[in-house]
Amino acid sequence: MTSSNTTTTISDDEQQPIPLRMLNEYAYCPRLFHLMHVEGRWEDNHYTRDGKHVHRRVDQLDHVLPDAEDATADDAGVARKDMQDDGDEPPEIVRSIPLTSQTLGITAKLDLVSLADQEAVPVETKRGRVPDNPQRSWEPERVQLMAQGLLLREQGYHCDHGFLYFAASRTRVHIAFTEALEHRTLELLDQAHRATQSTTLPLPLENSPKCHGCSLSGICLPDETLTSAALDRPLVIADADVDTDVDDADAPGESTIRRLYPARDEAQPLYVQKQGAFIGKTSQSLVVRKEKQKLNTVKLKDLNQVVICGNIGISAQAIHTLCEAGIPIVHLSMGHWFYGITHGINLRNAFDRAAQFQAAQNEILKLQFARYLVISKAINQRTMLRRNASNVSTLDRTLTDMQELIDRLPHVTDIPGMLGHEGMIAAHYFRHFDKMLKPQDFDATWDFSGRNRRPPKDPVNALLSFGYAFLTKEFTVALLAEGLDPWWGLYHKPRHGRPALALDLMEPFRPVVVDSAVITAINTGMTRGSHFTRSKSGCVLKPDGRKNFIRAYENRLSQLVTHPLFGYRCSWRSMIKLQARLFSRWLRKDIPHLPEVITR
Numbered sequence: 141m142t143s144s145n146t147t148t149t150i151s152d153d154e155q156q157p158i159p160l161r162m163l164n165e166y167a168y169c170p171r172l173f174h175l176m177h178v179e180g181r182w183e184d185n186h187y188t189r190d191g192k193h194v195h196r197r198v199d200q201l202d203h204v205l206p207d208a209e210d211a212t213a214d215d216a217g218v219a220r221k222d223m224q225d226d227g228d229e230p231p232e233i234v235r236s237i238p239l240t241s242q243t244l245g246i247t248a249k250l251d252l253v254s255l256a257d258q259e260a261v262p263v264e265t266k267r268g269r270v271p272d273n274p275q276r277s278w279e280p281e282r283v284q285l286m287a288q289g290l291l292l293r294e295q296g297y298h299c300d301h302g303f304l305y306f307a308a309s310r311t312r313v314h315i316a317f318t319e320a321l322e323h324r325t326l327e328l329l330d331q332a333h334r335a336t337q338s339t340t341l342p343l344p345l346e347n348s349p350k351c352h353g354c355s356l357s358g359i360c361l362p363d364e365t366l367t368s369a370a371l372d373r374p375l376v377i378a379d380a381d382v383d384t385d386v387d388d389a390d391a392p393g394e395s396t397i398r399r400l401y402p403a404r405d406e407a408q409p410l411y412v413q414k415q416g417a418f419i420g421k422t423s424q425s426l427v428v429r430k431e432k433q434k435l436n437t438v439k440l441k442d443l444n445q446v447v448i449c450g451n452i453g454i455s456a457q458a459i460h461t462l463c464e465a466g467i468p469i470v471h472l473s474m475g476h477w478f479y480g481i482t483h484g485i486n487l488r489n490a491f492d493r494a495a496q497f498q499a500a501q502n503e504i505l506k507l508q509f510a511r512y513l514v515i516s517k518a519i520n521q522r523t524m525l526r527r528n529a530s531n532v533s534t535l536d537r538t539l540t541d542m543q544e545l546i547d548r549l550p551h552v553t554d555i556p557g558m559l560g561h562e563g564m565i566a567a568h569y570f571r572h573f574d575k576m577l578k579p580q581d582f583d584a585t586w587d588f589s590g591r592n593r594r595p596p597k598d599p600v601n602a603l604l605s606f607g608y609a610f611l612t613k614e615f616t617v618a619l620l621a622e623g624l625d626p627w628w629g630l631y632h633k634p635r636h637g638r639p640a641l642a643l644d645l646m647e648p649f650r651p652v653v654v655d656s657a658v659i660t661a662i663n664t665g666m667t668r669g670s671h672f673t674r675s676k677s678g679c680v681l682k683p684d685g686r687k688n689f690i691r692a693y694e695n696r697l698s699q700l701v702t703h704p705l706f707g708y709r710c711s712w713r714s715m716i717k718l719q720a721r722l723f724s725r726w727l728r729k730d731i732p733h734l735p736e737v738i739t740r
Contacts, residue, residue: 156245159246163246166332169348171344172354174338181359183356231261233254237249239292244329250291258296258298260299261302264302264303266307286325301314341725358401361722368731396707402714403710408443409445413683418453425437426438445467445470469483472609478616492622499727500630511550513631514549520650524655525575530578538572574589577662578662608646611653615646615649616639618645618719626642627641629643632644645723649712649737653697661688666688667689672685698712703715704739
């Protein structure tokens with residue numbers, strides 16, 4: 141692994157205090173700390189949502205910690221609780237106390253502090269149950285509590301112990317602030333401050349049980365990173381089904397690699413195509429209306445993107461809410477040309493983008509990336525023909541010619557040569573594309589002699605162009621989520637208004653996602669000849685045809701397949717996000733090779 145012992149640092153004249161929670165995260169996993177605190181990555185799961193619910197009372201209002209010499213005085217707005225010590229007088233209880241120490245370099249909001257005379261006892265709330273170990277707690281929790289004690293000591297209080305309150309067990313665990321715990325806390329705090337200056341992502345934990353409950357495990361990708369890093373070269377273990385006549389969702393998938401993210405994204409895109417419609421916001425939902433008629437209501441938690449097709453309005457409040465929630469708004473023309481994306485500022489790191497621009501100047505890396513793209517796409521095109529063409533025996537010569545061109549690709553030494561070989565393989569593929577079509581309405585509608593576009597001249601090409609525009613949108617969204625620039629490519633030449641990097645990464649996915657969806661839509665009758673308007677200038681889909689094809693396209697993205705390298709099951713949409721994430725790790729040299737998405 142190329143980055144195991146290399147750390148790049150950046151100078152900072154003044155040490156910025158780190159949130160105390162981040163010290164907990166560093167003690168738990170340095171890679172998690174880097175993703176959260178250095179790169180600003182975050183993703184909720186049911187554990188983190190439950191934790192926010194447990195802390196809801198603490199987070200409502202900040203209180204002021206009394207001076208140590210006045211600690212026995214009453215304070216208006218300070219709550220009291222039955223938390224009796226040995227004395228007759230109950231201690232004062234203050235909640236949600238913000239404290240910062242420039243000496244220690246930490247800032248914190250303490251859940252609860254019990255004050256009696258000049259003694260302070262911090263109480264930290266945890267959502268789970270008391271751990272079944274001798275200390276009845278974990279080190280990150282003890283370190284976090286010890287750091288609270290150090291903050292309270294700076295305020296003049298005597299503080300020699302604290303409590304961890306486990307909400308699920310309704311139990312307090314006594315934690316003594318020993319010299320050993322204090323030393324360990326200061327040691328981890330120093331390491332955490334040094335880690336904030338690093339641009340190198342730390343190694344993942346290996347087969348750690350900590351990964352199972354971590355909300356960032358799908359971003360961290362510990363098993364995928366270690367597996368990819370162990371390869372001397374790209375390895376293909378393909379088992380993803382591309383047969384459009386067979387649903388592979390129930391096919392078995394054996395894997396020793398843990399899939400630590402959902403197989404399918406529960407949230408789905410919202411497509412708004414009704415011309416003249418308007419998208420507004422109410423509470424935590426979007427409402428689509430046209431004039432006074434309500435067309436749809438969708439909760440924000442069920443959305444991963446909003447796709448606006450043509451003359452659709454959207455309120456400023458809805459835009460602000462979607463940006464804050466990290467849900468992109470995709471803008472398409474009425475004819476579904478991809479115009480752009482509105483999205484919030486959800487990532488604060490620029491390391492991935494800097495690595496992208498450096499790679500774009502490296503001819504060796506660009507050629508390596510281009511070879512990966514063209515080989516993957518060509519193999520997938522050949523597989524599509526071999527598996528789905530009727531009377532495949534008549535294609536023996538074509539399949540042989542395609543394989544011979546594929547075999548030459550590792551020896552091509554420049555990008556123009558790659559483009560030329562890609563074009564020759566595509567010509568073979570599209571020359572026989574019609575052999576995969578078995579339409580229910582047999583007429584000249586589905587005559588197809590080759591690829592054409594801008595505008596497409598026939599229904600098949602109209603569907604292909606429509607699908608490729610949507611796939612471009614999908615990869616643009618995935619790349620923006622990783623903090624990359626979708627418009628600056630390594631294989632496709634950057635050009636104003638063209639998302640070149642999205643076009644790069646989508647190449648291997650064109651046959652297995654879009655072409656497959658087109659074949660399914662035609663062969664099952666989801667799209668028919670009546671769904672198109674044709675003229676000498678071109679061919680376009682009617683509204684009903686667009687709606688039906690979007691359903692076929694979304695069904696394909698939701699279909700489960702076996703990942704060709706990692707061996708676990710996930711949807712094509714999840715695989716797109718995964719590939720964009722792994723691409724960013726390849727740029728940063730976290731992994732030596734970008735895993736191929738090849739089917740067989």
